[in-house]
Amino acid sequence: MIGRLKGILIHKAPPWLVVDVSGVGYELEAPMSTFYDLPEVGREVFLFTHHAQKEDSVLLYGFLRESERRLFRDVQKVSGIGAKIALAVLSGASVDEFARLVQASDVTALTRIPGIGKKTAERMVVELRDRAADFAGGPASASPGLPGDPLAEAITALQALGYKPAEADRMARKVAAEGDVAEAIIRKALQSALR
Structure with a gap:
């Protein structure tokens, strides 16, 4: 299992990035909360990772903060939620904002995140409310832009x-x-x- 990577960021185009670690390029999928704070291409980066192996694929997810990885894992424990929706949660709200929405039982705001309907939002509130106080994160700040339009x-x-x-x-x-x-x-x- 791969728990973290430290290397040179060689490519970034949401939601994918590639990190070169001693000559091996690891392709990772990351939420926008991570992309906001990534360094420029060619700079060193340290990422917490989540390694997911399924019958037909092996995927690696990257996060700048441990709190993001923990939330990514906790959200997937809610029945009916997979990695795609967990990434959408982290892309649509900071860890602190998500915790606040869950604690406030704000189902309406949660349904504005892509892939989350009313029933899923209600399940998230019920299943994550007790753990929401343990979520800890910081504000994200914009990082240098990607090339192109x-x-x-x-x-x-x-x-x-x-x-x-x-x-x-x-x-x-x-x-x-x-x-x-x-x-x-x-x-x-x-x-x-x-x-």
Whole structure:
């Protein structure tokens, strides 16, 4: 089992990144909360990882903070929730924000996260309320942008998180400002969706 990686970030395009560790390139899927704080490509990065092996695939998930990995694992313990929705949770809300929503039983706000319907949100509240106080995280800050058109990259990333193309386009265009990098547009769009 792979628990953490330390190496050089050689590629990042939400939700995927590649870290070179002694000549081996590890491909990881990561939530936007991790992408917000990643260093520039070519810099060293330390990631907590979650190694998932299924019948037909082996996947590696990366997180900058232990609290994100813990929440990723805890959310998947709720019946009917898998890795895709757990990543959407971390992409749509910070660990602290998610804990606050669960403790407040804010089912409406939780359903704004892609892939979470009312019944799933209710299950999350019931099954995670006791553990929500143990979730600990910090605020995310924007990281340097990805190459290319930031708006197009933000729309693509929102679609990868489960939003329909038209909805992702609307969300990104609504919050995009002159000079914004893709991660900033994504963050603002996801924060706006929670309101």
